[in-house]
Amino acid sequence: MSATDISHDPANDFFGALKARAPEIERRYRELTPASAALHDAAKGCLPGGYSRDAVIRTPYAPYIEKGEGAVLADADGRRIVDFNFNATSLALGHADPRVVGAVNAQLGRGSAFYAPTRNVIELAGVICERLASAERVRFTNSGSEAVMMGLRLARGHTGRNLIVKFEGSYHGTYDDVQWSVSPPKAAVAAANEPKPIADSGGLVGAKGRVLVLRFNDADALGRAAEQYGDDIAAVIMEPLTNRLGLISPKPDFLAAAREVCDRTGAVLIFDEVIAFRVGYNGAQGALGVTPDITTLGKCIGGGFPVGGVAGRAEVLEVSAPGASDRVSHAGTFNANPVTMAAGKATLEALTPEVFEPLNATGERVRAGLRETCEGLPLRIAGTGSLFKINALEREIADHRDTLEVDKAWQELASLALLTEGYFLSKTLLGCVSTATTDEQIEGFLEAFADLVRR
Numbered sequence: 001m002s003a004t005d006i007s008h009d010p011a012n013d014f015f016g017a018l019k020a021r022a023p024e025i026e027r028r029y030r031e032l033t034p035a036s037a038a039l040h041d042a043a044k045g046c047l048p049g050g051y052s053r054d055a056v057i058r059t060p061y062a063p064y065i066e067k068g069e070g071a072v073l074a075d076a077d078g079r080r081i082v083d084f085n086f087n088a089t090s091l092a093l094g095h096a097d098p099r100v101v102g103a104v105n106a107q108l109g110r111g112s113a114f115y116a117p118t119r120n121v122i123e124l125a126g127v128i129c130e131r132l133a134s135a136e137r138v139r140f141t142n143s144g145s146e147a148v149m150m151g152l153r154l155a156r157g158h159t160g161r162n163l164i165v166k167f168e169g170s171y172h173g174t175y176d177d178v179q180w181s182v183s184p185p186k187a188a189v190a191a192a193n194e195p196k197p198i199a200d201s202g203g204l205v206g207a208k209g210r211v212l213v214l215r216f217n218d219a220d221a222l223g224r225a226a227e228q229y230g231d232d233i234a235a236v237i238m239e240p241l242t243n244r245l246g247l248i249s250p251k252p253d254f255l256a257a258a259r260e261v262c263d264r265t266g267a268v269l270i271f272d273e274v275i276a277f278r279v280g281y282n283g284a285q286g287a288l289g290v291t292p293d294i295t296t297l298g299k300c301i302g303g304g305f306p307v308g309g310v311a312g313r314a315e316v317l318e319v320s321a322p323g324a325s326d327r328v329s330h331a332g333t334f335n336a337n338p339v340t341m342a343a344g345k346a347t348l349e350a351l352t353p354e355v356f357e358p359l360n361a362t363g364e365r366v367r368a369g370l371r372e373t374c375e376g377l378p379l380r381i382a383g384t385g386s387l388f389k390i391n392a393l394e395r396e397i398a399d400h401r402d403t404l405e406v407d408k409a410w411q412e413l414a415s416l417a418l419l420t421e422g423y424f425l426s427k428t429l430l431g432c433v434s435t436a437t438t439d440e441q442i443e444g445f446l447e448a449f450a451d452l453v454r455r
């Protein structure tokens with residue numbers, strides 16, 4: 001290539017260098033994981049494409065896990081893998097923490113599910129109400145998606161309105177009314193200033209009159225929507241830390257606008273903290289200075305068991321109380337399951353302010369180490385608390401349109417390469433540390449990452 005060739009793009013050279021090694025990386029993965037390959041083949045006979053959970057799909061196939069202890073996984077081939085994913089950030093204490101195992105075993109010995117409440121539900125709800133400024137009442141669900149579904153239904157019941165405002169690029173789980181414009185492709189968004197809801201899945205019926213999609217971090221667009229649709233908006237749902245948008249935090253003016261618009265129109269402001277709650281003792285909202293009306297929760301509040309939670313102002317949640325007029329119903333055979341509640345309580349009680357401090361300092365150490373390695377490279381490190389993300393993009397991300405430029409193929413390949421070296425991150429290079437993560441594991445990971453990108 002000549003020095004005057006304007007098509008020369010150093011970022012593409014960088015990403016292309018790893019992509020050129022794709023066959024070698026995949027060959028090595030296959031060599032290391034024959035048992036996982038065989039299990040994947042068996043799974044294809046009974047699960048669609050071999051999977052029952054989208055997030056774990058990988059090319060060429062996912063590793064099958066036999067065991068997790070602390071921050072270390074053992075796969076079906078007996079390989080030892082250091083976990084920097086912890087089931088999509090849900091295990092803040094690592095795997096099989098003795099305090100959680102003890103609480104779960106104690107409950108299992110007394111029975112795992114009853115057609116009646118247990119004291120465990122009051123105990124976990126109490127811990128959440130104590131920590132979250134927005135929480136006066138809580139209802140538990142079995143997943144973050146269900147928490148979002150119930151949060152929106154409560155908001156609609158409370159306001160008597162239909163329209164939900166969500167932001168382009170935000171993921172809030174699998175409920176139909178939020179699976180719009182989660183990852184719309186460039187062709188679908190490029191021309192529009194005002195995003196149109198783009199279905200993120202087959203099988204969705206329609207967004208008309210139900211969902212309004214706006215650009216993230218665009219306070220003006222939010223203000224305009226309030227002018228135009230104010231009387232129809234039941235809720236504005238947003239993430240205080242946005243996983244799919246490169247793990248960025250909302251800009252302060254945008255956050256303030258969201259609160260102001262909801263106050264002015266009577267809409268319910270929902271913070272989706274399914275992931276974000278684990279960044280601090282008072283959740284992400286504790287550090288943002290804006291308090292929502294409802295917080296949706298999941299992941300770490302269940303201590304590794306299936307869970308979700310809707311926490312919020314009594315005035316809103318009491319529409320689901322017995323005897324409320326136009327009552328919002330919320331049934332569920334396993335809601336507030338006693339084993340889940342016990343695991344969640346053991347986990348949150350272990351996460352004291354004194355524990356958060358070193359945990360988040362460890363997160364910062366990982367981010368700082370990655371930043372040092374990425375200096376001069378077209379990679380950016382994002383995150384806060386115990387969470388981090390490696391974004392394959394030269395500049396900062398502010399909204400979904402920026403994420404369209406992220407080299408996702410590079411991220412997925414880098415994730416596979418790290419897996420062959422014994423380090424587990426998501427395909428999108430989202431990672432986290434737990435209280436079980438050791439200095440040695442961090443050093444090993446930082447070295448493996450440096451080897452990968454500096455080679």
Ligand code: PMP
Pocket residue numbers: 088142143144145146148171172173174239243272273274275298299307308
């Ligand atoms: N909201 C957010 C912000 C999430 O990250 C997720 C899951 N990653 C969900 C909702 C859905 O939670 P679940 O997978 O437990 O249904």
